[in-house]
Amino acid sequence: MNKALSAALVGAVLLAAPGARAQSFQPGDFLVHLRAIGVLPENFSSSVSGIGGHVNATDQAAPEVDLSYFLTNHFSVEAIAATTRHDVSATGTALGKVDVGSVWVLPPTVTLQYHTAPIAGFTPYAGLGVTVAFFYDGHAAGPTVTKAGYSTGVGPTLDAGFDYHLGGNWFANFDIKQMFINTTAHINNGAIVAKTSLSPTVVGAGVGYLF
Numbered sequence: 001m002n003k004a005l006s007a008a009l010v011g012a013v014l015l016a017a018p019g020a021r022a023q024s025f026q027p028g029d030f031l032v033h034l035r036a037i038g039v040l041p042e043n044f045s046s047s048v049s050g051i052g053g054h055v056n057a058t059d060q061a062a063p064e065v066d067l068s069y070f071l072t073n074h075f076s077v078e079a080i081a082a083t084t085r086h087d088v089s090a091t092g093t094a095l096g097k098v099d100v101g102s103v104w105v106l107p108p109t110v111t112l113q114y115h116t117a118p119i120a121g122f123t124p125y126a127g128l129g130v131t132v133a134f135f136y137d138g139h140a141a142g143p144t145v146t147k148a149g150y151s152t153g154v155g156p157t158l159d160a161g162f163d164y165h166l167g168g169n170w171f172a173n174f175d176i177k178q179m180f181i182n183t184t185a186h187i188n189n190g191a192i193v194a195k196t197s198l199s200p201t202v203v204g205a206g207v208g209y210l211f
Contacts, residue, residue, distance in 0.1 A: 100140070
């Protein structure tokens with residue numbers, strides 16, 4: 001989480017600009033964000049049958065689009081759309097480091113958010129939601145690993161961030177999510193089973209437009 005918190009501080013400094021007007025959100029408003037995100041798998045815990053070791057997945061950057069619908073002045077529902085490709089390996093095994101391969105992850109997330117009243121142009125928010133992570137288009141590294149499949153992961157998501165009114169219908173945005181996702185990988189038709197708590201931290205910055 002240190003990486004994510006450092007990025008949050010940098011994002012807050014970069015996105016803060018003097019002179020922006022405050023704007024309150026209204027029931028029925030739609031707010032669309034386009035963000036650049038960093039997906040940082042935390043790999044909190046894992047186990048690998050037979051050979052032991054620890055599962056690792058690489059960090060990745062990607063674009064993200066989200067849509068927020070305001071139920072009231074303060075409460076909104078947000079849905080995000082993004083997908084990332086990660087390289088997966090097992091380290092500290094009886095065979096040393098084993099490259100498992102790569103896989104794409106599609107993690108649709110729906111979050112209920114609470115937005116405060118604007119403060120000097122900033123509207124901070126916090127939210128709680130659920131993520132369903134689908135793993136697709138996996139490729140085994142070979143020659144040791146010839147096949148790898150991943151189970152769908154479902155778990156809660158914590159969210160925090162702010163919108164900063166730039167003028168008109170435009171906003172700058174910074175957002176951080178902590179997803180709690182577990183998955184099971186069946187390697188070489190189940191000869192090895194790896195369980196891991198990937199639980200990625202997702203850090204994003206971008207712009208929003210209010211409809």
